[in-house]
Amino acid sequence: MLKQVTLAAVAALGLAAPATAAETEVHITDYDFPFEGPFGSFDQMQLQRGLQIYTEVCAACHGLQYVAFRNLHDEGGPGLPEDQVRAYAAQFEVFDEALADGDGDWRPATPNDKFPKSAMAEAPDLSLMAKSRAGFHGPYGTGLNQLFKGMGGPEYITSLLAGYEEAPECAPEDFPGYYNVAFNAGGFPEECIDEEGHHKAPGSWIAMPPPLLGDDVVYADGHPATVVETSKDVTAFLMWTAEPKLEARKQAGFTAVLFLGILAVLLYLTNKRIWYRAKYGKPEE
Template identity: 55%
Template structure:
């Protein structure tokens, strides 16, 4: 009975994962990122390059309304200096309800929302796009294979073809990774779109991976802290298990019959 239930459960998980994958679109490449695995960490230089891509390309249409500007200088993220973070914040204008007008952004403000109608906010994009792995977004493929939102974003940005079509006055661009195969957003990365401050060569793949890593950080800014807490918890539970075992063995030793030789 137990064997049948196990086989049934594994079959359901496999079919569910396949269906979710098919519903999301085409093939997603498993790119490697520094923050994968229980001991992975964000690459500070990569996050800074991703911030540069977002600022110069993505922010024209998309916003990051859930990300406070001050987090750019916090540990575990891009780690800009306090002065650089404040100078960066001043490049934005935000609407102040008290003034009923726009003013220069402060570190306590969040990134502005997107300005292009219909352009999704990118704050939680990396987490939102992890839902196609496993049945009902359980993240099984992400857990076992390291596949998730950053891989989807990178694959999506690199999958555009030269084909276009027009429907109801809107131009669509072919992208096999997108759920419908056609994206309203045109290709954004072409290689050498930016001149990286750290001298890294700005190839299309490098740019796509950098912005994907940055968007992962915007969705999970406390990822490193959670991993550290998880590792400490596992170690603590391991030590506690050993202590409980030894305690149990000592308490019950007088009442257990000795083995006959």
């Protein structure tokens, strides 16, 4: 079940003109992801769909410079076979300084190479985007808001990708950018600000055009390709790039808590036995 919330926030993602001084209200939707919660894990098919979205839509501008192609084969990730990883990597070119007698030259990428950097200077790298953005801002900070409200980077990214709407009537037609109800760091027309400095509409105008239009990507597994579904799929993939060892970390944490619980019980019983005579004397035979 989806839950939409309205909140006041500050600057989050610098892809557009500077925001006005007025407080900006944005709409962030609480989407359900399979990797959330202490026992959540990535959906391999969703990660593969997200990889497809990144390749066909996002890679033209945004890079993943901290992710190696070989990680696409890792357990807990997209799980591509090794031959598919090699074929996928070969679609990209990387600059190798060892070629051309040390002058460097371009060559097809191999699984040991990392994804290219962003092709545009103003396009941020997406490797860690899902961990660096927050669905809530406020006195509790990003971590506690994620813990208690269930709203973090994945919710923010999905809401942003699916948050493009028709501009409000108060906005002039020639105002630069694209209206997005989840983005708060962009430009905002003076015509949409009241006398008290409050914005009449949520969100702001972002420089990036809508990257997902709905049904513009065809999934091999027949999964629906609506704007919301494709946004969730690519967001899940970006969450994996930001934390590829998520499942291993959760498993290690659960194991540690289990052993600590057992140790606490043993220490309690040991303490009780050691201090029994001091409290009650020698037990009767």
